[in-house]
Amino acid sequence: MNEPAQNTDRFRVFVVALTLLNTIFAAILSGLQVDANIRADQANRDSQYYALLASNEVIRFGHQSAYDLKLLATTTREAQQSLVMQLTALELEDDGENESATALVSQSEVAQARSDTGSALSVFYTDPRYAPSEPGGLPDSDAYLADLSKAANDFVARQNAASDEYHTWDNKADSYIAVLSILAIAFFLLGLAQSTVRMRFFFAASALVVMILAAVWTGFILLS
Amino acid sequence: MRERKPLDPARMDVVIAVLIALVSLTTALAAWRTNIVGSSAAQANRQGLIDAVKKGAAQNQSWRRLYEEAGYTATFAMESAAADAMEASEDEALQAAAKNMRQYLLPSLQLLSEPLGTQEKYLRSDGTYDLEKRLADLEAEDPDSLAIDPAASFELADRYASEQRWLTIGTVLLAISLFWLGLAEILSERGRATNLALGVGIFGASLLFILIVEIAAIWGRGGVL
Numbered sequence: 001m002n003e004p005a006q007n008t009d010r011f012r013v014f015v016v017a018l019t020l021l022n023t024i025f026a027a028i029l030s031g032l033q034v035d036a037n038i039r040a041d042q043a044n045r046d047s048q049y050y051a052l053l054a055s056n057e058v059i060r061f062g063h064q065s066a067y068d069l070k071l072l073a074t075t076t077r078e079a080q081q082s083l084v085m086q087l088t089a090l091e092l093e094d095d096g097e098n099e100s101a102t103a104l105v106s107q108s109e110v111a112q113a114r115s116d117t118g119s120a121l122s123v124f125y126t127d128p129r130y131a132p133s134e135p136g137g138l139p140d141s142d143a144y145l146a147d148l149s150k151a152a153n154d155f156v157a158r159q160n161a162a163s164d165e166y167h168t169w170d171n172k173a174d175s176y177i178a179v180l181s182i183l184a185i186a187f188f189l190l191g192l193a194q195s196t197v198r199m200r201f202f203f204a205a206s207a208l209v210v211m212i213l214a215a216v217w218t219g220f221i222l223l224s
Numbered sequence: 225m226r227e228r229k230p231l232d233p234a235r236m237d238v239v240i241a242v243l244i245a246l247v248s249l250t251t252a253l254a255a256w257r258t259n260i261v262g263s264s265a266a267q268a269n270r271q272g273l274i275d276a277v278k279k280g281a282a283q284n285q286s287w288r289r290l291y292e293e294a295g296y297t298a299t300f301a302m303e304s305a306a307a308d309a310m311e312a313s314e315d316e317a318l319q320a321a322a323k324n325m326r327q328y329l330l331p332s333l334q335l336l337s338e339p340l341g342t343q344e345k346y347l348r349s350d351g352t353y354d355l356e357k358r359l360a361d362l363e364a365e366d367p368d369s370l371a372i373d374p375a376a377s378f379e380l381a382d383r384y385a386s387e388q389r390w391l392t393i394g395t396v397l398l399a400i401s402l403f404w405l406g407l408a409e410i411l412s413e414r415g416r417a418t419n420l421a422l423g424v425g426i427f428g429a430s431l432l433f434i435l436i437v438e439i440a441a442i443w444g445r446g447g448v449l
Contacts, residue, residue, distance in 0.1 A: 016407065023403050027396035034392040038265075038385045045269045045378065049276055056280040060287045067291040071298050078302075106313035113309035114302040120351055121298050 012194070015204055019190045022211055026183045029218065033176035040169035043162050050159035057152040065148055068123050072139070075118035075125075082111035168224075175221045179214050186210040240409045240420060247405060247427050251398040254434055258391040261441075265384035272377030282369030286362040290340075290355060297341035297353055300333040380445065387441035394437060397430035 085108035092101035119125040124139035125132070129147065132139055189207035193200045307330065310322035339358075340346050346354050363370050404423035408416050442449060 020403075023400055027400055030396055031389070031393050035389055038389060041266070041269070042382065042385065045273065045381070048273055049374065049378070052273070052276045052280055056283060059284045063284075063287045063291040067294050067298075070295065074298075074302070103315050103317075106310075106315040106318050109313060110306045110309040110318065113305040117302045117305035118298065121301060121353070126350075126352060 011200065011204070015190055015193050015200075018204065018207060018211070019187070019194075022183055022186050022190065022207070025211065025214070026180060026187075029176055029180050029183065032218075032222075033173055033180065036169050036173035036176060040166050040173055043166035043169055047159055047162035047166055050155050050162055054152050054155035054159055057155055061148045061152060065145075068144070071118055071122045072124050072141075075115050075122055078111045078115035078118065082108045082115060085111065172221055172224070175217070179217050179221070182210060182214045182217075186214065236416065236420075237409065240405055243420075243424065243427075244402065244405045244409060247398060247402045247423070250427070250431065251395060251402060254391060254395040254398055254430075257438075258388055258395055261384050261388045261391060265381045265388060268377045268381035268384060272374040272381060275372045275377055276374040279369060279372040279374065282366055282372075283363070286359060286366075289362055290359050293337055293340040293358065294353065294355060296333060296337035300330065300337045300341050303330060303333060383441065383444055387437060390437040390441075391434065394430055394434035397426055397433060401426035401430055 085104045089101040089104040089108065092098075092104065124130050124141070124144065130140045130144045186207045189203045189210065193203035193207060196203065303325065307322045307325045310318040310325070313319065334342060340353055340355075346358050348354055401423050404419050404426060408419035408423055411419060
């Protein structure tokens with residue numbers, strides 16, 4: 001067999017090997033693209049689910065805080081009214097209006113009874129986390145609000161994480177599509193290398209360069 | 225008459241063409257099945273989100289009723305304590321007002337606070353009300369909503385997604401087999417038999433792979449396609 005014929009055979013084997021490599025590369029990329037898409041879908045679903053849970057939690061703590069704060073406001077108002085009536089009763093006593101003073105004291109006791117019962121039912125006075133540390137002190141409403149919103153904040157944090165994950169996988173899936181498009185160009189160049197004689201080395205080399213570029217890009221996508 | 229060899233090029237052309245048609249059809253079927261599985265995953269995800277919305281709506285309704293009852297219960301308790309204080313006072317007007325409160329106001333408030341404010345099981349020893357127990361009872365009143373489990377749909381979706389991944393690999397293997405068969409059809413001389421053997425071998429392996437994936441996935445879902 002003469003030398004040019006041998007070279008032609010070797011070149012054909014080389015191009016076929018490149019084509020096979022490109023095919024396997026494209027096949028792996030297709031798998032990675034599908035995987036990235038699935039992960040993006042799952043993260044997107046999780047993101048929506050956590051958004052729903054966060055929204056439900058906000059509604060729940062809206063109901064709870066409305067109840068707790070209304071009870072606290074009523075309790076405080078009754079206690080203050082009781083105090084004002086007691087002070088007024090003392091003033092009336094000083095002025096010699098004992099009958100009016102006695103009536104006011106009774107009313108003050110009624111208001112105080114309401115306030116005491118409200119306090120006994122209020123989380124602000126029964127829960128040691130929020131109850132005043134000293135008699136007559138104020139409940140720790142900041143701690144109450146922080147505890148109340150913790151669950152919702154946790155859900156929002158998870159939602160944000162899932163959303164970030166979705167964007168990461170979605171971008172990867174898009175990038176894999178771009179690499180697959182580049183591999184299509186490599187296929188085209190390899191086809192030309194097989195069908196032409198004069199420019200075959202140029203087309204084969206171009207295809208190889210394109211494949212190397214695609215491989216490097218794929219590496220970046222995998223590591224990102 | 226000319227004797228035909230087993231690897232007669234003309235006969236091989238036909239055999240390979242038939243094989244290519246068969247592999248193409250199988251690839252199309254595998255791609256269709258992969259899409260079906262992907263759609264099932266999307267459907268299960270969608271169902272899970274719908275379930276989450278339904279469950280959330282039911283929970284919100286339970287919370288609303290709970291705190292509505294709790295509000296009336298607190299008002300009833302406070303007004304009861306006020307009536308006690310009025311009765312205990314020496315003020316006759318307050319005593320008379322207490323009598324009227326017991327006759328008209330308190331029964332109405334008690335009615336509104338039902339059942340949290342009226343049933344013993346919700347009253348704790350320290351005089352507070354067991355809101356957690358009442359919430360559990362409220363949720364138990366709606367067993368359909370209680371039974372909704374979005375996580376189950378999401379788990380099913382993940383199973384479908386996993387199957388979709390493996391089926392994609394199977395489809396890709398089929399495409400590679402098609403590539404080799406295509407080469408065998410084009411190349412008429414040296415390497416044709418090798419290409420053909422590779423194509424048929426990968427095709428067989430792909431079919432076996434897809435079969436195993438399908439059986440494992442369907443078994444994992446308890447027989448659901």
